[in-house]
Amino acid sequence: MELVQPSAGYKNSFIGAVKEFQGDADYTHRNKWYRSLVIPELEADFDSFVERELSHSRGENLREGYVPYSTFWLVDGGEFVGQTNVRHRLNDHLMQIGGHIGYDIRPSERGKGYGNKILELALQKARELGIKRVTVTSDIRNVASRKIIEKNGGILENQIFNPEMGHDALRFWIDIS
Numbered sequence: 117m118e119l120v121q122p123s124a125g126y127k128n129s130f131i132g133a134v135k136e137f138q139g140d141a142d143y144t145h146r147n148k149w150y151r152s153l154v155i156p157e158l159e160a161d162f163d164s165f166v167e168r169e170l171s172h173s174r175g176e177n178l179r180e181g182y183v184p185y186s187t188f189w190l191v192d193g194g195e196f197v198g199q200t201n202v203r204h205r206l207n208d209h210l211m212q213i214g215g216h217i218g219y220d221i222r223p224s225e226r227g228k229g230y231g232n233k234i235l236e237l238a239l240q241k242a243r244e245l246g247i248k249r250v251t252v253t254s255d256i257r258n259v260a261s262r263k264i265i266e267k268n269g270g271i272l273e274n275q276i277f278n279p280e281m282g283h284d285a286l287r288f289w290i291d292i293s
């Protein structure tokens with residue numbers, strides 16, 4: 117199991133995962149991103165999709181208000197299992213909600229320990245980027261995510277209302293210096 121950069125070699129399992137996310141009744145911001153992808157476009161030109169994903173780390177093709185970020189895919193046995201985004205720095209919004217690192221595991225592979233592992237590996241990537249203290253946030257309803265953050269050394273700082281979700285978010289810090 118490892119984190120790799122997005123690559124056309126994982127086209128089939130990535131698209132399979134997108135279909136699962138799109139069929140999953142999930143409230144998270146990350147699920148919204150998967151729902152925004154168009155399967156026929158991925159099927160037709162996966163290389164362009166991969167190139168766009170890679171370009172974000174160079175500060176290119178960023179949505180308004182986004183900071184540069186690196187995307188990594190968790191792969192196991194040659195198959196896409198999940199994704200993490202490591203933001204190179206925080207802005208005001210990320211400082212409150214979102215933090216340095218976001219992650220997800222495809223629905224059919226949840227509950228097998230991949231969530232704990234993807235954050236552990238993402239923290240190594242953050243360290244390589246020179247980040248010393250990572251902030252991670254979790255919707256208060258997201259019990260699995262809270263456990264993952266705490267297992268990886270997360271110390272709860274506070275709880276704030278997330279207007280986008282209509283619920284509180286928990287804000288954690290993880291020292292990786």
Ligand SMILES: CC(C)(COP(=O)(O)OP(=O)(O)OC[C@H]1O[C@@H](n2cnc3c(N)ncnc32)[C@H](O)[C@@H]1OP(=O)(O)O)[C@@H](O)C(=O)NCCC(=O)NCCS
Nearest residue numbers: 144218219220221226227228229230231232259260261263
């Ligand atoms: C949150 C998420 C990454 C968890 O992935 P996962 O692979 O199921 O996580 P794991 O199997 O490593 O489980 C992590 C912990 O949560 C627990 N857990 C898993 N699913 C759970 C659930 N539905 N309810 C309660 N606890 C749960 C596990 O028992 C484990 O606890 P433990 O380490 O004490 O045994 C996954 O559900 C997901 O992708 N959700 C959508 C995106 C998201 O919420 N991302 C996080 C915020 S950025």
